[in-house]
Amino acid sequence: MDSTELDMITSIQAAMTLYEDRHCMGVRDADPNNPGQYSDSYTWLTFKTIGDRSKNFGHGLRQLIEPRGYLAICAANRPEWMITDFAC
Secondary structure (H helix, E strand, C coil), X not given: CCXXXXXXXXXXXXXXXXXXXXXXXEEEEECCCCCCCEXXXXXXXXXXXXXXXXXXXXXXXHHHCCCCCCCXXXXXXXXXXXXXXXXX
16 A cells, blocks of 8 residues: 555545544435435535445455455445445
8 A cells, every 4th residue: 555545545534534424425315205316405424424334345345355355346426335435
């Protein structure tokens, strides 16, 4: 792992701690009156929520994947994609 990767990991972990009660990621809500469309409102996830989900998912991955193994993420832009990325 080079210093750039370590700096990124350290920065993300620090943000999860320093800003734990602040908005981290907004997820657009589905429009209840128009299926398949999104409303103008967002449901916000805090840094703590994203950090906790990433940590928990990472612990689960360690049970399934060998150390230094590979994991492919094939998904649309969704919170789960970012959580998986942080978990790795």
